[in-house]
Amino acid sequence: MLGIHRALCIVNMFIFMFCFFMLMNKRGYICKCKLKKNIKSIVILLLIIWLALRGIPFGFVVLEVFINAALVLTLICKCIYEIDIKKSIINSLIYSLVYILIECSIYWFLFMTFTYIGNYIYVFNLGINFLIIFLGIYFLEKVQKIYNDNKYLVYVSLTIAVNIFIIVIINISTSQSHDLYRIVINNNIEYNNILYMSKISSFIEHVFPYILAIINTILIFIFVNSIKSEKEKAKLELVNEKLDMQYKYYLMVKESQEKMRQVYHDMNNHMNNIKSLKNSSEDVNAYINNIEYEVKNNKNIYNTGNALLDIILYEKSKCCMENNIDFNAGIDFSNCEFIDMIDISSIFSNLIDNAIEACNKIDEDNIDKYITIKSTFIKGYYVVRCENSKTNELIIKNNKIFTSKKDKFLHGIGLDSIKSSIKKYNGELKIKDSESKFIATIHIPVE
Incomplete structure (x- = not known):
């Protein structure tokens, strides 16, 4: 089981690298391999292989994974593309963050949808994630055109969607915490340690969504007026x-x-x-x-x-x-x-x-x-x-x-x-x- 999971993490890394090559080619960067037969080039190549074999785990946005992925891409840019180090780091960081966030979002959606967790969850995760990233890069020009024509609408829509997602997650988490609280009470377990958590949970459930809605309404109002002001x-x-x-x-x-x-x-x-x-x-x-x-x-x-x-x-x-x-x-x-x-x-x-x-x-x-x-x-x-x-x-x-x-x-x-x-x-x-x-x-x- 562990061996299959490890292999799938490595496959995830190679999909991650393949899509990056595709994105760079789509953006007009020409691949010119600059690897030379010297100690420095060999060390860089071995470092890339070692980092790639560590893979990208499923469902975790941790600093170590993020730095590992970004470092692999930065080294690839240095060896293959004619691009300065500043642009290499920026492109690597942005792409790594987007890829990992999409992969993690898909993983946790599948994790909450299916009751049985097995290797097929990771395979589904890889397939769906690759399809989304591949289509996004393949239709990059159309996506950029839609963004340029409706970028302010995209900003507002994403803000609303993210906040709806946050409210849904909060409701689910508070519901689960209440179930835990009832289990503790029904079984006469000492609950002093979770009493404070229960109060916070109630606050988040009954008050926080309205605070979040008001704050975001104000932010959207300010944003829309800022757009009008900039246009004028x-x-x-x-x-x-x-x-x-x-x-x-x-x-x-x-x-x-x-x-x-x-x-x-x-x-x-x-x-x-x-x-x-x-x-x-x-x-x-x-x-x-x-x-x-x-x-x-x-x-x-x-x-x-x-x-x-x-x-x-x-x-x-x-x-x-x-x-x-x-x-x-x-x-x-x-x-x-x-x-x-x-x-x-x-x-x-x-x-x-x-x-x-x-x-x-x-x-x-x-x-x-x-x-x-x-x-x-x-x-x-x-x-x-x-x-x-x-x-x-x-x-x-x-x-x-x-x-x-x-x-x-x-x-x-x-x-x-x-x-x-x-x-x-x-x-x-x-x-x-x-x-x-x-x-x-x-x-x-x-x-």
Whole structure:
């Protein structure tokens, strides 16, 4: 009996090592055996064999077993994989702990399920444990994807599951301790030594589960709020980074934009003078036509009353021209000096960027791609209306846009940025969607 049990412990160790090799290969580590025919390598190899032959016992999470298993893997990493000692120790410790905990959990489940304990329990333990570890490593990419997509839900679910397990174990243990207490009383055995244990058992049974539930409810509440806070913080940092980049970019092109205005202002006069003096040379005609073409490509000069907004409209009009989008802008910004430049960039850049994105998704040739952005002053409000053509379907609920795209976290940041900016001025954003067009309207009170 002892010999079979010992052999099964060694088999457990070799399954443990095999699954580790499989995991390292799955994670992209290349096996390059570095064992050399010297005394040091021979000593390491003999140490690995000796530690492996000690096996992994069933159902025990003791420090000696844990250190033995982790040491075997660390030595294997040193001899076989090109990995530094720090990563070797971390990988070995984490894998050893997970493997032993899974193996022990299966063992004690089988131990409490079956009344007769024999070698078949250990065989079942090995089989189930190997199947779980093997499938977990084989489908590692899918497991990681599920974890990455729902990691916060996984944390909460595991917390709840572990606490339910603790409460069940407590109820079972207190029930068994009560049975022991009744046996002692019925047989008139001295029970002073277990009286204190009985009181502790009653406390654990009747009070501790509620304390545990309250503590974990508080922890889960704190955890969920922490998640929301981190998401909002990350979103705000992303928005601010985008705005800062836009703002710096527009300041960089401001000087060249001013020069372009002057060139365009005088260009028509230059064209008339050249045409009146020119000969019939084809080279001169071609030269003049090229200049006229350049002027037409740079004719979208705006005068909204704000230099930064003029630059934004100019840049976006060029982008629309490149994407065959008909861009029409009529913006009067003369009485809006109270709006900060960073918010001007946020509001108008994101409005037009969202419209350009929607137009670029139009695949049908018979649908015109257009963007129309206008502004006016109505009854003490500055009103901006941006309309664009579209074909993609949107879900709008409570003035929010929902999407089926995988990047739900990043989707809608443009609109969130607009809302964040106009909120400073007690403004409001309204969105309206139909089958062929999308309309965003902004109302900002003007003092």
